[in-house]
Amino acid sequence: MIRMTDLIQKKRDGGKLDVSEIKEMIMLYTAGDIPDYQMSAMMMAIFYQGLDDEETLALTLAMRDSGDTLDLSAIKGIKADKHSTGGVGDKTSIALAPLVSSVGVKVAKMSGRGLGHTGGTIDKLESFPGFNISLSEEQFISQVNETGMAIMGQTKTLAPADKKLYALRDVTATVEQLSLIASSIMSKKLACGADAIVLDVKCGSGAFMKDIDSARALAIEMVKIGKGAGKNMRALITDMDEPLGFAVGNILEVKEAIDTLKGKGPEDFTELCLLLGSRMVLLSGLASDEKEAEDMLKASIADGRALDQLARFVKAQGGDDSYVYDPSKFENAAFTKVLTADKDGFVESIICDEAGLASMMLGGGREKKDDIIDLSVGIVFEKKKGDAVKKGDSIAVMHYNDETKIDAAFERLSNAVKIGEKDPGRKKILLDEI
Amino acid sequence: MIRMTDLIQKKRDGGKLDVSEIKEMIMLYTAGDIPDYQMSAMMMAIFYQGLDDEETLALTLAMRDSGDTLDLSAIKGIKADKHSTGGVGDKTSIALAPLVSSVGVKVAKMSGRGLGHTGGTIDKLESFPGFNISLSEEQFISQVNETGMAIMGQTKTLAPADKKLYALRDVTATVEQLSLIASSIMSKKLACGADAIVLDVKCGSGAFMKDIDSARALAIEMVKIGKGAGKNMRALITDMDEPLGFAVGNILEVKEAIDTLKGKGPEDFTELCLLLGSRMVLLSGLASDEKEAEDMLKASIADGRALDQLARFVKAQGGDDSYVYDPSKFENAAFTKVLTADKDGFVESIICDEAGLASMMLGGGREKKDDIIDLSVGIVFEKKKGDAVKKGDSIAVMHYNDETKIDAAFERLSNAVKIGEKDPGRKKILLDEI
Numbered sequence: 001m002i003r004m005t006d007l008i009q010k011k012r013d014g015g016k017l018d019v020s021e022i023k024e025m026i027m028l029y030t031a032g033d034i035p036d037y038q039m040s041a042m043m044m045a046i047f048y049q050g051l052d053d054e055e056t057l058a059l060t061l062a063m064r065d066s067g068d069t070l071d072l073s074a075i076k077g078i079k080a081d082k083h084s085t086g087g088v089g090d091k092t093s094i095a096l097a098p099l100v101s102s103v104g105v106k107v108a109k110m111s112g113r114g115l116g117h118t119g120g121t122i123d124k125l126e127s128f129p130g131f132n133i134s135l136s137e138e139q140f141i142s143q144v145n146e147t148g149m150a151i152m153g154q155t156k157t158l159a160p161a162d163k164k165l166y167a168l169r170d171v172t173a174t175v176e177q178l179s180l181i182a183s184s185i186m187s188k189k190l191a192c193g194a195d196a197i198v199l200d201v202k203c204g205s206g207a208f209m210k211d212i213d214s215a216r217a218l219a220i221e222m223v224k225i226g227k228g229a230g231k232n233m234r235a236l237i238t239d240m241d242e243p244l245g246f247a248v249g250n251i252l253e254v255k256e257a258i259d260t261l262k263g264k265g266p267e268d269f270t271e272l273c274l275l276l277g278s279r280m281v282l283l284s285g286l287a288s289d290e291k292e293a294e295d296m297l298k299a300s301i302a303d304g305r306a307l308d309q310l311a312r313f314v315k316a317q318g319g320d321d322s323y324v325y326d327p328s329k330f331e332n333a334a335f336t337k338v339l340t341a342d343k344d345g346f347v348e349s350i351i352c353d354e355a356g357l358a359s360m361m362l363g364g365g366r367e368k369k370d371d372i373i374d375l376s377v378g379i380v381f382e383k384k385k386g387d388a389v390k391k392g393d394s395i396a397v398m399h400y401n402d403e404t405k406i407d408a409a410f411e412r413l414s415n416a417v418k419i420g421e422k423d424p425g426r427k428k429i430l431l432d433e434i
Numbered sequence: 435m436i437r438m439t440d441l442i443q444k445k446r447d448g449g450k451l452d453v454s455e456i457k458e459m460i461m462l463y464t465a466g467d468i469p470d471y472q473m474s475a476m477m478m479a480i481f482y483q484g485l486d487d488e489e490t491l492a493l494t495l496a497m498r499d500s501g502d503t504l505d506l507s508a509i510k511g512i513k514a515d516k517h518s519t520g521g522v523g524d525k526t527s528i529a530l531a532p533l534v535s536s537v538g539v540k541v542a543k544m545s546g547r548g549l550g551h552t553g554g555t556i557d558k559l560e561s562f563p564g565f566n567i568s569l570s571e572e573q574f575i576s577q578v579n580e581t582g583m584a585i586m587g588q589t590k591t592l593a594p595a596d597k598k599l600y601a602l603r604d605v606t607a608t609v610e611q612l613s614l615i616a617s618s619i620m621s622k623k624l625a626c627g628a629d630a631i632v633l634d635v636k637c638g639s640g641a642f643m644k645d646i647d648s649a650r651a652l653a654i655e656m657v658k659i660g661k662g663a664g665k666n667m668r669a670l671i672t673d674m675d676e677p678l679g680f681a682v683g684n685i686l687e688v689k690e691a692i693d694t695l696k697g698k699g700p701e702d703f704t705e706l707c708l709l710l711g712s713r714m715v716l717l718s719g720l721a722s723d724e725k726e727a728e729d730m731l732k733a734s735i736a737d738g739r740a741l742d743q744l745a746r747f748v749k750a751q752g753g754d755d756s757y758v759y760d761p762s763k764f765e766n767a768a769f770t771k772v773l774t775a776d777k778d779g780f781v782e783s784i785i786c787d788e789a790g791l792a793s794m795m796l797g798g799g800r801e802k803k804d805d806i807i808d809l810s811v812g813i814v815f816e817k818k819k820g821d822a823v824k825k826g827d828s829i830a831v832m833h834y835n836d837e838t839k840i841d842a843a844f845e846r847l848s849n850a851v852k853i854g855e856k857d858p859g860r861k862k863i864l865l866d867e868i
Contacts, residue, residue: 005604008606037471043475171471
């Protein structure tokens with residue numbers, strides 16, 4: 001059996017942990033046989049000394065194997081998954097999964113609720129009345145075989161070692177270490193069993209990674225882990241310096257995803273879906289290059305197959321698919337308040353996480369795990385970076401229910417939007433590809 | 435109130451902790467309001483980033499103040515104390531305290547039991563039948579005022595923060611950090627309330643500090659802390675590459691201390707007592723230079739005052755002082771076994787900690803806190819480094835009671851003694867002075 005004190009000392013002094021040592025350490029920690037105080041010292045030693053590729057892969061696989069893993073082998077064909085590091089207005093899965101599965105990609109996806117400016121994919125899908133996120137593994141697999149896609153909630157037993165370790169890192173100042181961040185994300189992703197994984201690493205004021213260098217480093221690290229685990233991998237580094245699309249807020253985002261599947265979505269969000277989608281098609285072996293893959297997706301949007309696939313998926317999981325074809329049926333917030341330009345000029349920037357917080361203050365996101373989300377509230381932008389505005393023009397509409405919350409949220413949003421004299425130009429959505 | 439996660443991050447990134455932050459952190463940790471897993475991450479961050487002089491002093495004083503501190507102000511004159519970092523055959527306090535108090539130095543000393551090759555000073559003193567180590571603070575102070583010295587056991591409430599923190603560091607690979615080592619020692623020493631402190635930093639194979647550079651660094655660090663706390667400080671770095679004196683083992687060492695107070699002790703041990711003692715006399719303002727102080731001590735040995743002072747001290751604490759004048763009354767171990775030279779030559783080295791372990795294997799020391807010590811067992815060397823030997827000459831005598839333990843212990847001792855062809859010369863006891 002390993003002696004944890006010796007292992008900490010080895011890493012502390014710059015040594016390399018053996019694969020078997022990492023495996024046993026994570027197994028014992030998950031079982032409660034290694035105390036938190038030793039693990040936090042180890043995490044701090046890793047913070048300074050790092051982990052090499054072999055150690056990082058071993059840690060990821062050990063965390064993956066600490067709980068249940070999905071066996072998708074009963075699904076015919078290549079199963080593709082997508083993971084985003086998260087941002088403001090990120091409704092990507094809701095449009096992307098039906099889009100790619102409409103051209104033949106098999107999507108068997110687990111999603112979380114999580115904390116943040118809005119709910120997770122799972123919360124957003126629950127905007128469809130009747131939608132069921134709790135599937136058995138058998139239901140999940142047979143639905144993918146029958147309809148091409150399924151999205152279910154994460155089980156509690158998915159990578160429990162990661163859950164325990166992340167909670168510890170969060171209170172011991174050991175979060176910001178590349179190998180630890182990458183292994184945390186990838187352990188959960190790998191436990192979900194897909195063959196091909198496209199990563200969307202967000203970069204900018206609304207993302208965990210604020211600059212392109214650190215986003216690129218994380219993308220490279222995750223791709224390395226995925227390839228080490230035998231997966232087809234691709235990573236895109238995409239802009240999150242302003243909110244994605246126009247809508248921030250659960251139902252508002254679902255509506256925007258529906259618009260996008262009809263070919264009427266925001267330019268940046270549509271581009272992102274095509275970028276990520278074409279890579280998923282490519283990694284699944286259904287096209288020979290990005291151009292061909294993208295054309296397949298555009299055709300599916302144009303002839304309505306993508307939208308129909310969303311309806312089929314919602315219906316398969318017990319949801320009311322009539323909402324897909326008539327989004328006016330979704331519940332609206334009781335009130336709206338419009339943010340207008342206080343001078344002529346150009347939208348210079350929208351501070352992304354501040355805009356997200358404004359939406360969260362309306363009740364659209366969770367601060368604590370047991371907070372209840374108000375699905376109908378949020379923000380719809382009418383202008384984005386680089387748009388010309390005249391004094392009095394509407395910049396954004398806030399949708400809210402609770403009149404006691406609007407003033408503080410409105411002020412926060414006002415401060416997040418900067419209007420300048422010069423045209424700053426638009427940001428490109430794709431910053432790099434790994 | 436401090437947020438521990440922020441404090442860890444600050445130190446992790448090379449920042450400096452405020453005095454007030456350190457104070458509150460130690461207070462909360464002692465009270466159980468900061469969990470071990472945060473403190474161990476902090477210790478690991480300190481391992482890499484270090485503490486500057488101000489932080490180290492603040493940590494020491496916070497740990498000192500985490501429990502009871504002795505107020506010695508009711509004792510007339512300057513109170514001097516000595517601390518040794520520990521080694522094999524270190525019976526120094528038992529000879530040194532009576533020696534210096536016989537010339538007027540006030541010694542109010544707390545000593546521990548501790549783990550190691552032999553018991554602590556307190557265990558050794560209990561070789562005198564009836565000796566009482568549990569004094570109230572009033573008894574302790576009045577005994578020093580009446581007889582010039584007292585030695586009592588450490589109370590449980592002495593620097594409890596250090597006790598808790600050391601136990602944590604021990605299992606998280608965060609022991610070997612200079613500021614942490616120095617503050618741990620000094621917090622307890624400062625809690626004992628002396629005005630002048632002479633440190634004996636051991637260096638060599640039998641010491642915690644194996645080389646002169648690290649011993650010197652620790653000595654400098656501790657002297658800085660002591661001066662920062664307003665104490666008169668001196669540190670000697672002394673050799674611990676072979677056992678100190680001839681005797682290793684509790685009663686055997688007490689007998690050797692008695693011999694030394696009679697002027698018949700081993701050369702190296704006598705020299706050490708005179709070196710440390712003269713510094714205590716000097717820091718107490720009772721002599722104007724080392725030479726004068728040493729002459730005072732030599733005179734006290736020569737005319738029997740030093741030995742009488744030991745007897746007075748033993749009697750004051752309820753012990754049978756007749757043993758001081760007739761050490762043959764002490765219990766002897768049942769058996770002896772002699773290690774002889776297997777060839778002609780010179781004693782090249784005695785591996786110090788191996789010799790200590792051999793004695794411990796006979797039952798003379800504690801491995802765990804509740805082990806019971808056999809006071810009569812141990813080793814008496816008859817030859818030391820640099821002595822010429824002929825094949826068959828006696829090198830050391832092992833004293834033992836348990837016949838099942840002797841063979842392994844004897845083998846260990848045999849392997850610890852190296853005989854070579856050339857005279858290696860003797861080691862000097864004083865290596866440096868701070």
